[in-house]
Amino acid sequence: MIRSFGWESVEFLIRGAGWTLLLSFMTFVIGGCFALIFALLRTLGPKPVRLAIAGFIQLVQATPLLIIVFLSFYGLSFVGLHFPPMVGAGLSLAVYTTVFLGDIWRGCIEAIPRQQWEAADALALTRMQQLRYVILPQAFKISLGPTVGFMVQIVKNTSVVALIGFVELTRAGQLLNNMTFQPFHVFLTVAAIYFAICYPMSFLSERLKGNRHVRPAH
Amino acid sequence: MNWFSKLRSAALATTFAVTAATLVAVPAKAQTLNEITEKGKVTIGVLTGIPPYDTVDASGKTAGFLVDLANDVAKNLGVKAEIVPVNNASRAAALESGRVDMLIAHMTATPERARTFLMTNPYGAYEMRFVARKDMPLKKLDDLAGKRVSVPKGSTQDAAVSGFGIKGLEVVRFDDDALAMQALISGQVDATAAVAAVANDVIKKSNLADIEVKSDVPIFTLYWSMAVRKNATELHHWLNNYIYYSEVSGSLGTLHQKWVGIPIPGGKLPTF
Amino acid sequence: MSALHINEIQKYFGALLVLDGVSLDIAQSEVVAVIGRSGSGKSTMLRCINGLEKIQAGSIEVAGHRIGPQGGDLRSLRKEVGMVFQSYNLFPHLTVLENVTLAPKVVKGVGREEAEAIAHDVLRRVGLAEKSGAYSDELSGGQQQRVAIARSLAMQPKVMLFDEVTSALDPELTGEVLKTMEELADAGMTMVLVTHEMGFARQVADRTVFMHKGKVWEQGPSEELFSYPQTPELRNFIAPNLK
Amino acid sequence: MAYQMNFAPVMALAPQLFEGAFNTLILSGQSIVAGIAIGVVGAVGRTEGPRWLDRAIGAYVELFRNTPLLVQLFLIFFGLPYIGLRLSANAAAIIAVALNLGAYSTEILRAGLQAIPRTQIEAGLALGMSRLQVVRYVVIVPALRIIYPALTGQLTLTLLGSSIASAISATELTAAGARIESTTFRSLETFLCVAVIYIAMTFTFRFIYWLIGLLLFRRKAPPKPSLIADISEISRVGV
Numbered sequence: 022m023i024r025s026f027g028w029e030s031v032e033f034l035i036r037g038a039g040w041t042l043l044l045s046f047m048t049f050v051i052g053g054c055f056a057l058i059f060a061l062l063r064t065l066g067p068k069p070v071r072l073a074i075a076g077f078i079q080l081v082q083a084t085p086l087l088i089i090v091f092l093s094f095y096g097l098s099f100v101g102l103h104f105p106p107m108v109g110a111g112l113s114l115a116v117y118t119t120v121f122l123g124d125i126w127r128g129c130i131e132a133i134p135r136q137q138w139e140a141a142d143a144l145a146l147t148r149m150q151q152l153r154y155v156i157l158p159q160a161f162k163i164s165l166g167p168t169v170g171f172m173v174q175i176v177k178n179t180s181v182v183a184l185i186g187f188v189e190l191t192r193a194g195q196l197l198n199n200m201t202f203q204p205f206h207v208f209l210t211v212a213a214i215y216f217a218i219c220y221p222m223s224f225l226s227e228r229l230k231g232n233r234h235v236r237p238a239h
Numbered sequence: 240m241n242w243f244s245k246l247r248s249a250a251l252a253t254t255f256a257v258t259a260a261t262l263v264a265v266p267a268k269a270q271t272l273n274e275i276t277e278k279g280k281v282t283i284g285v286l287t288g289i290p291p292y293d294t295v296d297a298s299g300k301t302a303g304f305l306v307d308l309a310n311d312v313a314k315n316l317g318v319k320a321e322i323v324p325v326n327n328a329s330r331a332a333a334l335e336s337g338r339v340d341m342l343i344a345h346m347t348a349t350p351e352r353a354r355t356f357l358m359t360n361p362y363g364a365y366e367m368r369f370v371a372r373k374d375m376p377l378k379k380l381d382d383l384a385g386k387r388v389s390v391p392k393g394s395t396q397d398a399a400v401s402g403f404g405i406k407g408l409e410v411v412r413f414d415d416d417a418l419a420m421q422a423l424i425s426g427q428v429d430a431t432a433a434v435a436a437v438a439n440d441v442i443k444k445s446n447l448a449d450i451e452v453k454s455d456v457p458i459f460t461l462y463w464s465m466a467v468r469k470n471a472t473e474l475h476h477w478l479n480n481y482i483y484y485s486e487v488s489g490s491l492g493t494l495h496q497k498w499v500g501i502p503i504p505g506g507k508l509p510t511f
Numbered sequence: 512m513s514a515l516h517i518n519e520i521q522k523y524f525g526a527l528l529v530l531d532g533v534s535l536d537i538a539q540s541e542v543v544a545v546i547g548r549s550g551s552g553k554s555t556m557l558r559c560i561n562g563l564e565k566i567q568a569g570s571i572e573v574a575g576h577r578i579g580p581q582g583g584d585l586r587s588l589r590k591e592v593g594m595v596f597q598s599y600n601l602f603p604h605l606t607v608l609e610n611v612t613l614a615p616k617v618v619k620g621v622g623r624e625e626a627e628a629i630a631h632d633v634l635r636r637v638g639l640a641e642k643s644g645a646y647s648d649e650l651s652g653g654q655q656q657r658v659a660i661a662r663s664l665a666m667q668p669k670v671m672l673f674d675e676v677t678s679a680l681d682p683e684l685t686g687e688v689l690k691t692m693e694e695l696a697d698a699g700m701t702m703v704l705v706t707h708e709m710g711f712a713r714q715v716a717d718r719t720v721f722m723h724k725g726k727v728w729e730q731g732p733s734e735e736l737f738s739y740p741q742t743p744e745l746r747n748f749i750a751p752n753l754k
Numbered sequence: 755m756a757y758q759m760n761f762a763p764v765m766a767l768a769p770q771l772f773e774g775a776f777n778t779l780i781l782s783g784q785s786i787v788a789g790i791a792i793g794v795v796g797a798v799g800r801t802e803g804p805r806w807l808d809r810a811i812g813a814y815v816e817l818f819r820n821t822p823l824l825v826q827l828f829l830i831f832f833g834l835p836y837i838g839l840r841l842s843a844n845a846a847a848i849i850a851v852a853l854n855l856g857a858y859s860t861e862i863l864r865a866g867l868q869a870i871p872r873t874q875i876e877a878g879l880a881l882g883m884s885r886l887q888v889v890r891y892v893v894i895v896p897a898l899r900i901i902y903p904a905l906t907g908q909l910t911l912t913l914l915g916s917s918i919a920s921a922i923s924a925t926e927l928t929a930a931g932a933r934i935e936s937t938t939f940r941s942l943e944t945f946l947c948v949a950v951i952y953i954a955m956t957f958t959f960r961f962i963y964w965l966i967g968l969l970l971f972r973r974k975a976p977p978k979p980s981l982i983a984d985i986s987e988i989s990r991v992g993v
Contacts, residue, residue: 082910095338140596180822180825328932355939
């Protein structure tokens with residue numbers, strides 16, 4: 022058992038960071054799939070669908086993540102769906118990821134000038150072909166920077182699942198502090214680990230912004 | 240230009256996996272002993288993160304009084320235990336929503352809470368005491384007038400300290416016991432209302448020479464109950480029976496002694 | 512037999528009537544220039560021809576396909592009607608070669624080698640054979656517009672529509688694009704071009720159509736129309752251009 | 755078994771929720787004023803100041819944007835006393851949220867400053883305006899217009915992000931919710947109520963931002979009320 026802050030503590034925190042990364046990855050993958058569907062439906066879907074999705078996004082974006090995670094995690098249980106904590110945590114965070122990433126990607130799709138659709142249309146491409154060969158590849162390139170930037174938010178925000186009993190980096194820090202009562206050491210180390218994960222992504226995100234061959238519409 | 244179909248199949252696979260997980264994950268909520276036996280396991284929400292009642296090792300594995308107790312409950316039910324760590328903020332939701340079948344989570348049975356859950360006879364107790372710096376005089380409650388006192392949010396300490404009606408006393412609430420204690424150690428508050436065993440453990444392990452548990456102002460002894468959902472009356476009865484038997488057989492006391500280092504405070508456990 | 516037959520079409524933008532019963536008949540291999548002030552409906556008419564805009568009344572028959580107010584089989588129509596835009600609209604994430612081969616491959620299902628052979632052929636025709644590996648932001652405006660023309664040509668269309676294709680270009684770059692178009696006209700392509708280049712219309716188009724207030728106001732063989740405008744509106748329109 | 759909702763025990767304690775909501779407004783209001791002030795200083799420092807200042811502010815921005823607010827809060831509240839700086843829970847929460855917002859708003863405001871073309875500034879100077887006048891009459895409104903969606907989005911995130919402060923202080927809305935939940939054990943009902951109050955506050959603010967935008971930019975179509983309208987600003991927003 023850990024008594025004071027030392028090498029063993031760092032090891033404990035790094036293990037927590039591993040869970041943070043795994044959870045972030047899961048969240049990104051699940052949320053990303055739904056976000057793509059949301060983004061496409063919101064730009065191309067029938068009007069009632071577009072409105073419903075827009076409304077849902079507005080509601081979720083107006084609620085603190087802590088509450089979203091709480092309601093979606095236990096909400097699933099209330100309707101009789103039970104998941105292992107990892108999956109449950111991933112799904113709850115995916116709700117948040119879906120609405121934000123969906124909005125980001127919708128922005129990227131809408132940033133492609135209307136004339137690109139027209140030009141592809143005039144070349145007799147079907148709607149799906151236009152999307153697949155002309156719009157999405159360009160939107161994808163524009164979205165790289167913001168997407169990686171948003172992944173930083175995901176990593177940082179996984180800390181709220183401590184609420185539902187999942188021990189990731191922040192919760193590991195809290196537990197460690199409960200044992201050692203050396204908050205300065207503990208949380209400084211926690212912050213350093215987050216920074217080590219997030220800063221390279223932030224840097225990459227900035228780099229990816231000035232992408233060649235694609236310019237968003239103004 | 241293969242990526243599009245890859246993406247499509249990835250999306251499909253995820254949808255499929257999520258659906259599959261949904262279908263697999265359904266049977267969890269058990270209400271009767273039969274249901275638990277059929278399921279072959281009982282899911283128990285256990286409060287974690289409060290030494291010395293429990294510890295976490297470097298790999299993140301939890302062990303402690305409540306975990307051992309939960310495992311013993313499962314053993315006596317003749318099924319496997321699935322331990323779900325909960326905290327103050329999530330324990331009620333975990334039980335209410337059916338994520339867990341019961342809670343062993345340091346909960347005091349208040350009439351208000353008992354309107355929502357069935358609370359069992361107590362399986363343990365804690366002595367609540369004020370903890371403060373050695374140089375702070377604390378002989379009677381009124382010595383706390385104008386002081387800042389930290390408590391775990393929504394705990395019975397919270398209710399008690401807020402209810403004393405001491406003039407000018409400011410109650411500062413934190414997420415859990417450890418943060419409330421932390422606030423005292425780092426000097427943000429003048430005192431904390433804490434579980435005596437927890438406070439003594441912290442003082443000993445962290446060599447906090449200038450802090451002590453004030454023994455002149457005993458606040459009270461509060462008992463902990465397990466909780467089950469309203470309609471799980473059979474399980475509730477069984478748990479009362481279990482608690483009675485483990486107390487008289489001595490196994491409960493042994494377990495408490497092993498982790499906390501003292502007998503269960505307050506002598507014989509009450510029943511209701 | 513006419514290659515393009517427009518019959519009494521009407522087009523509204525909201526409550527605004529922008530095409531007010533336009534009819535036009537264009538023969539095989541004919542080159543028709545459409546002129547008029549901005550807002551006269553000339554670009555809208557062109558966009559109606561390949562279904563980028565819906566019409567509310569009348570009908571259009573082009574290359575054997577029919578569009579009415581209910582729409583029509585736009586997909587197969589567009590396979591045979593090429594369109595070039597004012598703002599080029601090249602796909603910036605694709606190379607010149609990929610821009611040109613995309614539609615043949617995806618729409619017609621032509622194999623890669625064959626599509627590339629076609630692409631090299633049309634790129635040679637627009638004088639850009641050596642630029643096939645470039646991206647659009649590495650080309651001048653004139654070059655981009657010629658690639659756009661090649662991109663349409665690669666679909667081997669029966670009719671080509673040009674929507675003010677030189678308006679966004681610097682004067683010194685319009686020449687190369689006009690030359691390409693002239694070569695196309697000489698090769699017998701049926702072409703409809705909305706243009707501000709009066710000189711070019713007069714010289715290359717077999718016929719010129721003057722549109723005004725959503726109607727075909729006046730039309731005739733180019734030389735005749737420009738030399739002897741009948742209506743005061745056309746006279747007013749071309750007068751400053753002739754200086 | 756269908757779950758039976760019972761809001762009565764929560765409703766009995768509703769005044770606590772409203773008090774919490776009020777405290778959330780106070781807490782985030784103070785943090786926003788301080789955070790925007792930091793952002794203005796940071797943005798001007800980064801664009802106009804010497805290279806070392808740009809570097810220093812850049813380091814601050816990256817440190818705060820790449821670590822979670824909760825950890826920042828813990829460090830400020832529990833860590834600073836170890837170097838002799840002791841803060842009350844509310845003060846620590848305001849400072850943490852303000853520093854966090856300051857980092858994000860520095861970048862947002864900087865983007866606004868950089869988005870104004872040099873030619874606009876030169877045109878102002880050529881008309882004989884002073885540098886300050888150029889900023890006042892030429893730069894501010896268009897710059898604000900460009901970043902308005904990102905900035906208001908960030909303010910909304912700040913309002914919502916202040917819920918993190920519930921970990922150390924007990925006065926804002928999420929904390930009030932947690933207390934009620936602990937007393938009544940009606941968790942779903944409590945947090946649904948909390949969510950509704952947050953949503954109501956957020957929508958009210960969005961409406962106010964929209965009105966301000968309308969007045970400020972005198973346009974029929976003000977910037978979209980969506981959190982993220984301009985994709986080039988997306989990755990600058992967060993908590």
